[in-house]
Amino acid sequence: MRGTLIVVCGPTASGKTKLAIQLAKQFKAEIISADSRQVYKELKIGSAPPSDAELKEVKHHFIASRNLYEDYNAGAYEKDVLQLLDKLFPQNKYAILVGGSGLYIDAVCNGFDKVPSSFPEIRKQLQDLYEAKGIEQLQNKLKELDPEYYGKIDLDNPQRLMRALEVCVGSGKPYSSFRKGKTNPRDFRIIKIGIEIQRDLLYKRIDARVDEMLKVGLLEEAQNLISIKHLNALQTVGYKELFDFLEGKKTFDEAVDLIKRNSRRYAKRQLTWFRKDKEIQWFLPDDIEKIINVCAA
Numbered sequence: 001m002r003g004t005l006i007v008v009c010g011p012t013a014s015g016k017t018k019l020a021i022q023l024a025k026q027f028k029a030e031i032i033s034a035d036s037r038q039v040y041k042e043l044k045i046g047s048a049p050p051s052d053a054e055l056k057e058v059k060h061h062f063i064a065s066r067n068l069y070e071d072y073n074a075g076a077y078e079k080d081v082l083q084l085l086d087k088l089f090p091q092n093k094y095a096i097l098v099g100g101s102g103l104y105i106d107a108v109c110n111g112f113d114k115v116p117s118s119f120p121e122i123r124k125q126l127q128d129l130y131e132a133k134g135i136e137q138l139q140n141k142l143k144e145l146d147p148e149y150y151g152k153i154d155l156d157n158p159q160r161l162m163r164a165l166e167v168c169v170g171s172g173k174p175y176s177s178f179r180k181g182k183t184n185p186r187d188f189r190i191i192k193i194g195i196e197i198q199r200d201l202l203y204k205r206i207d208a209r210v211d212e213m214l215k216v217g218l219l220e221e222a223q224n225l226i227s228i229k230h231l232n233a234l235q236t237v238g239y240k241e242l243f244d245f246l247e248g249k250k251t252f253d254e255a256v257d258l259i260k261r262n263s264r265r266y267a268k269r270q271l272t273w274f275r276k277d278k279e280i281q282w283f284l285p286d287d288i289e290k291i292i293n294v295c296a297a
Contacts, residue, residue, distance in 0.1 A: 001189045003089035006295050008098040009034075009105055009274055010195030011267035013205040015285035017050050019195065020098035024058040026292055027094035032081060033062040034099025034108070037236060039077075042068050042225065045218045046238040048209060068225075068233050078107035089188060094295075102152075102273040109192075111184030119170035126162040126169075141165055146174035152273055156240075156262055159232040191295050194280040206263045213238070214256065222246065237262040 006027070008020045024031050033039065037047035041064035049063055061084060066072050081097070088095045097108060106112075129137055138161040143150045145168040153160055164175040171178075197205075222242035225234060229243050238259050245255035274280055283291050 003093045004189040007192040011270040014195040024096050029094040030059045031096045034104040036101040039066045045221045074103045074107040075112045078112045081108045115178045149176040159235045192280040194282045196282045
């Protein structure tokens with residue numbers, strides 16, 4: 001084995017960044033972000049990236065490294081991370097992969113299955129359905145065609161719903177059936193660390209994070225991005241609710257309440273995803289000594 005990849009995962013606002021930095025310092029390693037939104041340089045607030053001070057403590061990769069117009073996905077991310085590890089492991093025995101995007105983490109650890117390419121006509125039909133009847137129609141259709149993937153996907157993300165439905169309809173097979181390929185062997189050891197935190201405390205931390213993001217300019221960031229709100233990366237919690245406020249569809253208080261509610265729902269879906277991975281060892285965020293011992297063994 002060339003080295004050890006320590007994976008730090010868990011729900012949003014659970015303390016992954018702090019733990020990853022502690023581990024990186026302990027093992028003299030660099031950090032690889034596994035967050036599908038922090039990769040975009042325009043999302044300086046809403047994606048809750050590490051602070052400037054945290055970025056200075058340890059070298060991070062895949063933070064603000066792409067722009068919103070780039071078509072970036074888990075398959076491309078897998079390739080980029082493996083190329084990066086080729087450079088990192090000769091220099092150090094450890095690297096830290098941290099984030100809450102389960103699909104990105106799976107891509108690095110297990111490989112990304114080949115999914116049929118796009119079906120433009122079907123995508124257009126789905127886009128028309130979404131614009132005419134709303135996201136619930138997409139959710140219901142996916143639940144009917146692929147209940148397995150319905151239980152995993154971010155149901156508030158219309159772009160991912162349409163992509164899954166596009167494959168279901170175009171191929172005649174469930175989208176999830178294309179994501180059951182054999183695990184690609186890796187020539188490095190993988191240790192998966194999950195952060196578990198009491199639900200009430202997690203929800204308080206989520207609410208506090210939303211309040212802080214608004215305090216430092218999330219609304220202004222959304223205002224600057226509203227002209228490109230159709231882009232996939234902006235179909236996410238924190239932006240779409242504020243877009244509705246800016247377009248007069250909701251009051252500001254309603255938008256804020258929805259951001260907090262949807263963030264809590266997202267955290268629950270993240271936990272559901274990670275709980276299915278039996279390789280993950282779960283710890284409280286402050287169990288640093290126990291975690292270090294597991295990783296050093």
